[in-house]
Each structure stands twice: as structure tokens, then as C-alpha cells.
Amino acid sequence: MKLNKGSLFALLAVLELASDCTRQLSTTDIAEKYGISTHHLAKVMRNLVHAGLVQAVRGVGGGYRFAGNVGRTTLLDVIQLFETLESELDVPNHRSKAGEPIMAELQSITSEIDDLTKAVLDTITLETALKSTRHRAVAAAGAAGKKA
Amino acid sequence: MKNRVSIRNAMPSDLETIIALDEVGPEEEKPAYWRGIFDHYVKGGKKDRIFLVAEIAGEVVGFISGEIRAWEFGSPPCGWVFALAVSPETRGIGIAQRMFEEICKRLKQGRVTTVRTMVDRSNKATLSFFRSQGLRSGRYIELEKEID
Numbered sequence: 001m002k003l004n005k006g007s008l009f010a011l012l013a014v015l016e017l018a019s020d021c022t023r024q025l026s027t028t029d030i031a032e033k034y035g036i037s038t039h040h041l042a043k044v045m046r047n048l049v050h051a052g053l054v055q056a057v058r059g060v061g062g063g064y065r066f067a068g069n070v071g072r073t074t075l076l077d078v079i080q081l082f083e084t085l086e087s088e089l090d091v092p093n094h095r096s097k098a099g100e101p102i103m104a105e106l107q108s109i110t111s112e113i114d115d116l117t118k119a120v121l122d123t124i125t126l127e128t129a130l131k132s133t134r135h136r137a138v139a140a141a142g143a144a145g146k147k148a
Numbered sequence: 149m150k151n152r153v154s155i156r157n158a159m160p161s162d163l164e165t166i167i168a169l170d171e172v173g174p175e176e177e178k179p180a181y182w183r184g185i186f187d188h189y190v191k192g193g194k195k196d197r198i199f200l201v202a203e204i205a206g207e208v209v210g211f212i213s214g215e216i217r218a219w220e221f222g223s224p225p226c227g228w229v230f231a232l233a234v235s236p237e238t239r240g241i242g243i244a245q246r247m248f249e250e251i252c253k254r255l256k257q258g259r260v261t262t263v264r265t266m267v268d269r270s271n272k273a274t275l276s277f278f279r280s281q282g283l284r285s286g287r288y289i290e291l292e293k294e295i296d
Contacts, residue, residue, distance in 0.1 A: 115269075119269045119275070123272055123275035123276045123279050125276060125279075131280065131282075132282070
């Protein structure tokens with residue numbers, strides 16, 4: 001699976017904002033933290049606002065704040081704002097009938113993979129992803145402490 | 149309300165409540181299945197077979213069941229959770245989490261370090277719950293086919 005940049009930037013932004021729902025961050029804050037394009041992120045943020053996942057706060061010290069439900073919103077909910085996650089088989093237009101069965105089999109296999117991918121992403125809420133992130137950070141800090 | 153929840157081993161007298169909590173329509177009720185499970189897991193007295201219930205004010209509001217299985221599919225001993233239910237009225241207050249934590253504790257006492265389960269792909273709520281408890285896709289892949 002290859003996520004497009006829009007999906008990835010959206011996941012980063014949403015997870016960052018959802019990690020502290022009271023906090024406001026600018027696109028620059030988020031872009032700098034993850035080393036991504038501010039310009040591209042700004043476009044992504046507009047889509048997230050339109051979808052109701054984040055809220056734009058205007059004025060001095062303004063920025064964006066998470067506005068969704070961390071326990072209900074899944075990674076798939078965010079990704080599907082930017083792509084369908086359907087595998088693309090670059091099927092030749094002028095193929096003969098004789099090639100149909102193998103083409104159909106390959107499409108069936110990619111469809112099976114797509115279904116599994118969606119089943120995974122649709123059952124990981126932002127809350128679960130953030131919980132795992134925190135565990136990962138604690139484990140990494142523990143490992144670093146042991147090395148020192 | 150969460151503090152009023154207590155977890156205990158199931159007793160033979162819980163059978164009817166378990167059947168009622170098992171969310172299936174009247175045509176699909178499977179009392180014979182549950183009677184068999186109770187014979188093996190409740191009355192059997194074996195430490196590696198666990199059947200727990202959650203109670204609030206003396207009323208059973210949920211159950212979880214599992215066991216230690218060894219060498220099936222070539223797997224070293226590990227814990228399996230094969231049934232989990234919480235009454236619709238008491239969902240969202242952490243009962244499933246309490247039961248899952250308790251069964252993991254019991255499984256760990258049986259010297260296993262991994263817990264597994266299997267969930268219908270369309271059962272988003274249960275899948276999301278297990279993911280929130282840290283479960284991920286494991287080493288084994290379930291395969292099936294229609295037998296003509």
C-alpha cells in the first residue's frame with residue numbers, strides 16, 4: 001500500500017492535533033515538526049476543516065484545533081477524504097478475450113488485499129493509534145535510558 | 149459505575165444469563181453450544197480454561213472466555229480469547245477492558261506471553277476494541293473456501 005501525500009499529511013496533522021484537543025497549532029508548527037511542505041499541508045487542512053475533523057481558529061495565535069471524535073474517527077475515515085485505497089491494475093485496453101481469466105484472477109487478488117487493508121485501517125481509531133504511539137515513545141525512552 | 153464492576157469466575161448458575169447476553173436472535177440461539185462450553189470451561193475445573201463474568205450489583209452484565217492452546221497450527225502455547233460480550237446497556241464504561249485485563253492476567257499465570265483472538269471482519273466494534281487493547285494482525289492468516 002502506498003498512501004498519497006495528502007493522506008499522510010492529513011494523518012500526521014489529525015493525530016498531532018488529536019493528541020491534545022485543547023491545543024491550537026498552525027500549519028507551520030505541524031509542517032516543521034514532521035518536515036513536510038507547509039504549502040501542501042495548508043491545502044490538506046482545508047479539506048480536514050471541510051470534513052469537520054479540524055476547526056480553523058482565526059486571529060492572533062490562531063491555527064487549527066481538533067474537532068472530531070478521537071474514539072470514533074478511524075484512520076480510514078481520514079484517508080478516504082483523500083483517496084479510495086483501491087489497488088490500480090494498469091489493465092491494457094486492447095487485450096484479447098483469452099487473457100480475461102488471468103486478468104480477472106489478478107483483480108480478485110488485489111481486491112482481497114484492498115479489503116484486508118481497509119479492515120485494518122477502519123478499526124484503528126485515532127485514540128488507539130495515539131495510545132500505541134505513547135507506548136512506543138515510553139518504550140523508546142526506556143531503551144535509551146538503558147543504553148545510557 | 150465502572151468502580152462497581154466486579155469480575156469473577158463464571159458459575160453453573162450463570163448459564164442462562166450468558167445465553168441471553170450472547171447477541172443472537174431467537175432462531176440462532178445456541179444453548180447447546182453454551183452448555184457444552186460450561187461443561188468444559190466452568191465445571192471442568194481446569195486452570196487453562198477460563199470463563200469470567202462481569203457483575204454490577206449482583207447482575208451479570210458481561211462475559212469473556214478463553215484458554216491456553218498449544219501446538220495447534222504449529223503455534224507454541226498461547227492464550228486464545230474466543231468469546232466476549234457486554235450487555236448493550238452497560239457498554240462504554242470499560243467493562244470489556246476490565247474482563248480482558250483479567251483474562252490476560254490469568255493467561256499469563258499459565259505462562260503464556262501471547263493472546264490471540266479471531267473476529268468477523270464486519271464486526272467493527274469488537275475489532276476496534278481488541279485493537280484498542282493493543283492487539284495487531286498476528287503471524288497466522290486465516291484462510292477459507294466454500295466447499296461445493
